[in-house]
Amino acid sequence: MQNATLNNVAWQSAQNNAQPTFYLDSVELVAGAAPSPTPITGLTLNVNATAPGYAISDDIYGMNFADENLAADLALPVRRMGGNATTRYNWQNDTANHAMDWYFENIPESNANPAALPNGSMSDKFVDQDRRTNTKTILTMPLIGWTPKARAYACGFSVAKYGAQQSVDPWRPDCGNGILPNGNPMTNNDPHDTSVAITPQFVQDWIAHLKTNYGDAAYGGVKFYNLDNEPMLWDDTHRDVHPTPTSYDELRDRTYQYAAAIKQADPTAKTLGPALWGWTAYFWSAQDWAAGGNWWNNPPDRNAHGGQPFIEWYLDQMHAYEQQNGVRILDYMDLHYYPQANGVSLSGAGNAATQALRLRSTRSLWDPTYTDESWINEPVNLIPRMRAWRDAHYPGTKLAMTEYNWGAL
Numbered sequence: 425m426q427n428a429t430l431n432n433v434a435w436q437s438a439q440n441n442a443q444p445t446f447y448l449d450s451v452e453l454v455a456g457a458a459p460s461p462t463p464i465t466g467l468t469l470n471v472n473a474t475a476p477g478y479a480i481s482d483d484i485y486g487m488n489f490a491d492e493n494l495a496a497d498l499a500l501p502v503r504r505m506g507g508n509a510t511t512r513y514n515w516q517n518d519t520a521n522h523a524m525d526w527y528f529e530n531i532p533e534s535n536a537n538p539a540a541l542p543n544g545s546m547s548d549k550f551v552d553q554d555r556r557t558n559t560k561t562i563l564t565m566p567l568i569g570w571t572p573k574a575r576a577y578a579c580g581f582s583v584a585k586y587g588a589q590q591s592v593d594p595w596r597p598d599c600g601n602g603i604l605p606n607g608n609p610m611t612n613n614d615p616h617d618t619s620v621a622i623t624p625q626f627v628q629d630w631i632a633h634l635k636t637n638y639g640d641a642a643y644g645g646v647k648f649y650n651l652d653n654e655p656m657l658w659d660d661t662h663r664d665v666h667p668t669p670t671s672y673d674e675l676r677d678r679t680y681q682y683a684a685a686i687k688q689a690d691p692t693a694k695t696l697g698p699a700l701w702g703w704t705a706y707f708w709s710a711q712d713w714a715a716g717g718n719w720w721n722n723p724p725d726r727n728a729h730g731g732q733p734f735i736e737w738y739l740d741q742m743h744a745y746e747q748q749n750g751v752r753i754l755d756y757m758d759l760h761y762y763p764q765a766n767g768v769s770l771s772g773a774g775n776a777a778t779q780a781l782r783l784r785s786t787r788s789l790w791d792p793t794y795t796d797e798s799w800i801n802e803p804v805n806l807i808p809r810m811r812a813w814r815d816a817h818y819p820g821t822k823l824a825m826t827e828y829n830w831g832a833l
Contacts, residue, residue, distance in 0.1 A: 482501040482502075483501055483502045483560070485498075485500070485501055485502075486500065486501060486502035486503060486504060486560075486562070486826075487500060487503055487504070488503070488504045488505075488506055488507065488826075488827070489503070489504070489505065489507075490503055492553050492556065492557060495553070495554075495557040495559055496556075496557045499557075499558070500557060500559045501559060501560060502559060502560040502561075502562060502647075502648070503550075503553075503554055503559050503560070503561060503562065504561075504562035504564075504648075504650070504826055505547065505550050505561070505562065505563050505564055506562065506564045506650055506653055506699075506826060506827065507525075507564075507653060508522070508523045508524070508525050508653060508654070508661050508662075509521065509522045509523065509525065510563075510564035510566075510650075510653055511523065511564070511566055511568050511652055511653050511658075511661075511662060512566065512568065512570060512571055512572060512619065512662065512665070513546075513547070513564070513566070513571070513572075514571040514572045515542055515545055515547050515630045515633065516541065516542050517532070517541060517572065517574060517575035518532060518533045518535050518538065518541050518542070518545040518546055518547075518575060519531065519532045519533065519572040519574070519575050519576075520533065520546075520572065521571075521572050521580070521618055521619065521662075523661045523662050523664075524601070524602075524660065524661045524662075524663070525661075526593070527579065527580070527581070527591075527592070527593045527596075527599040527600065527601055528579065528580025528581055528599070528601075528602060528618065528662075528664045529577065529578065529579055529580070529593065529596070529599050529618075530572040530573075530574075530576065530577060530578040530579075530618045530619075531577060532575045532576065532577070533545065533546040534546075538575060541575075542633055543637070547563060547630075548637065550563070551563075551634065551637075551638055551646060555638070555644075560647045560648065561646045561647060561648065562647075562648040562649070562650055562696065562826065563634075563646055563648070563649055563650070564649075564650040564652060564653055565627045565630070565649045565650065565651060565652065565682060565686060566622065566626070566627065566652055566682075567651055567652040567655060567675075567678040567679065567681075567682045568652060568655070568658060568662060568665065568666055568678075569621055569622060569623075569665075569666075569678070570615060570619040570620070570621060570622065570662075570665040570666070571619060571620060571622050571626065572618060572619060572620075573616070573618065573619055573620040577596065578617060578618045579593075579596070579598055579599035579600070579617065579618070580599075580602065580613060580617060580618050580664030580665075581599070581600040581601065581602040581610055581613055581664060582598050582599065582600070582617065583597065583598050583599070583600050584598050585613075585617070586600070586610055586612065586613055587604075588600075588604075588605055589601055589602065589603055589604065589605070589610070590603040590604070590605055590607070591603070602663065602664060609663065611667060613664055615664060615665040617664075618664065618665075619664075619665050624681050624682050624684070624685035625685070627682055627685055627686060627689070628685050628686075628688065628689040631646075631649075631686065631689035631690050631693075632689060634646050635689075635690060640690045640692050640693070641690055641692040641693040641694070642692035645690070645693075646690075646693065647693060647694060648693070648694050648695075648696060648756075649686050649693055649694070649695050649696070650695075650696050650697070650699055650758065650826065651679055651682065651683055651695055651696060651697030651698060651699060651754075651758075652678075652682075652697075652699060653699050654699055654700065654701040654705075654760065655670050655675055655678075655698060655699070655700075656670050656675075656700055656701060656705040656709060656710045657701050657705075657710070658670050658710070659710055659714070669709070669710035669711040669713075669714040670709060670710045670711065671709050671710070671711040671725050672709050672711075672725050672726075672728075672729050672734060672737060672738075675698060675709070675738070676738065676741045679697060679698065679738075679741075679742070679753070679754070680745060680753070683695050683697065683753035683754060684745075684749075684751070684753050686753075687751055687752075687753050694755040694756065695753060695754055695755050695756070696755065696756040696757075696758035696824050696826060697754055697756075697757075697758055698735075698738055698757075698758065699758045699759075699760065699826065699827075700734075700735070700758075700759050700760060701760050701762075702760055702761060702762050702764070703761075703764065703800055703804070705734065706733065706734065706735045706759065707726075707733040707734055707735070708720070708723050708725070708726050708733075708734055709723075709725045709726065709734055711724065711725040712724060712725045712726055735757070735759070735813055736813055736816070736817050739754075739757065739813060739814065739817035739818040739821065740817050740818070742754040742818055742821075743817060743818040752820075754818070754821060755821065755822060756821065756822045756823065756824040757810060757813070757814055757818075757821050757822070757823055757824065758824040758825070758826050759806075759810065759824075759825055760825065760826065760827035760828065761789075761806060761825055761827070761828045762827075762828065762829055763782075763785045763788060763796075763798070763829075763830060764796070764798035764799060764800055765781055765782075765785050765796070765797045765798040766778075766781075766798070767781070767782075767831075768781060768782045768785055768830060768831050769829045769830060769831050770829050770831055771831040771832070772831065772832065773831075773832040774831075774832070779832070781797060782830055782831065782832060784797065785797065785830070786830065788803075788804035788805070788806060789804075789806050789807050790805065790806075790807050790808065791803070791805065792805045792808065806825075807823070810823050811823065
């Protein structure tokens with residue numbers, strides 16, 4: 425090391441406990457040869473380059489909302505416009521409701537020329553970027569039945585209209601979080617404060633606009649459409665317009681209506697659903713856990729559907745639709761996965777124990793012998809499990825995991 429500036433030196437115990445105070449009389453740096461690395465023993469790695477290979481889809485290396493420089497550097501194959509705010513994004517006025525993520529507010533997207541809308545909207549710009557980086561696009565199509573009514577700020581739970589709430593937007597204090605001071609959720613708000621009801625025609629018109637600008641999926645247009653985002657959480661994330669817990673039947677019926685509309689608008693596009701948030705939603709509906717208590721011992725909605733886990737039932741229903749109508753409206757079974765072990769998902773790196781847990785928890789994706797170290801407390805074995813569900817209930821369906829997070833970013 426030559427001509428270097430040394431700002432500080434730190435001594436750190438290799439043991440995870442408090443150490444007594446100690447003092448150094450002096451510190452001297454002495455030039456010398458670099459120490460030889462300690463050889464690693466007890467580990468042998470063999471690579472058989474002649475063994476049969478397995479094709480891996482480029483699309484597994486996708487990202488959500490990657491910026492253009494990163495997408496270009498990575499030669500990103502696919503990029504998704506997804507998340508809570510995309511459930512209620514209005515492509516016509518370029519405004520999104522940010523749901524419980526930010527006080528149920530309608531917030532217009534930044535747009536230098538709003539008079540030109542719907543041309544030049546955020547979703548158009550999203551596709552434009554993907555075309556510049558040769559990236560396939562996933563856009564989220566709403567199934568919830570509501571969208572922002574105007575290109576203007578608006579509150580789902582106005583303090584002036586509905587009274588005091590536990591928390592308000594510090595920049596727009598009339599916008600509350602919809603929780604009363606006593607901790608109970610508000611239930612008397614009007615969805616029309618922020619939103620207008622929509623039908624499947626809304627998504628058909630959107631796809632017609634996209635096809636006019638970019639062509640259909642087979643000729644360079646938008647290739648993938650997500651069937652909304654985490655619909656089993658709507659009564660929480662979007663409770664200002666959908667306070668009723670989503671049921672088996674509701675999600676099937678909305679999928680039939682909106683996915684069929686997508687396929688009519690662009691038969692060459694691919695759909696991904698049901699975009700469930702995680703483990704509990706794979707097996708039950710929001711209507712089940714809304715019952716409270718030990719609801720899993722007697723889940724009312726699942727019991728009303730023969731006791732069948734939700735995702736199995738859902739795939740059966742999608743398969744039945746194709747058999748009855750001659751059209752596949754679900755191309756990819758899309759599940760989200762957030763590891764449930766403490767300190768892993770959506771968290772910082774943590775201490776050495778957390779980092780080791782994070783690495784172990786990746787086994788939940790593929791290892792049938794790994795018991796998940798969380799409240800799940802059983803093997804998740806997610807990818808083989810997804811394949812088994814698909815093979816048993818809707819053969820030919822592809823698999824997707826459009827959201828996951830192991831933290832430490």
